[in-house]
Amino acid sequence: MPKKKPVNRRGNQGLWWVVGGAVVLVGALIAINQFGGKESVIKTDTELNAVRNVWGNANAKVKLVKYSDFL
Numbered sequence: 001m002p003k004k005k006p007v008n009r010r011g012n013q014g015l016w017w018v019v020g021g022a023v024v025l026v027g028a029l030i031a032i033n034q035f036g037g038k039e040s041v042i043k044t045d046t047e048l049n050a051v052r053n054v055w056g057n058a059n060a061k062v063k064l065v066k067y068s069d070f071l
Helices: 013-035
Strands: none
16 A cells, blocks of 8 residues: 655645735734724714615706616
8 A cells, every 4th residue: 555645734835824914914904904093083974975775966966867678
């Protein structure tokens, strides 16, 4: 019965360092984004002069076009 070739674990060591470094870097960026930087100010719709569910100017000219294609 032939012997199995031993697994080369040292060759993968560099890959694990790169993966671990990427995980630490992503975690640091998330922490900086959540806890660092300036304070965000939340404004209400009234403060922004915004009206919900409205698109465009209420006084805009509108042209209705009927279209149907039920073939």
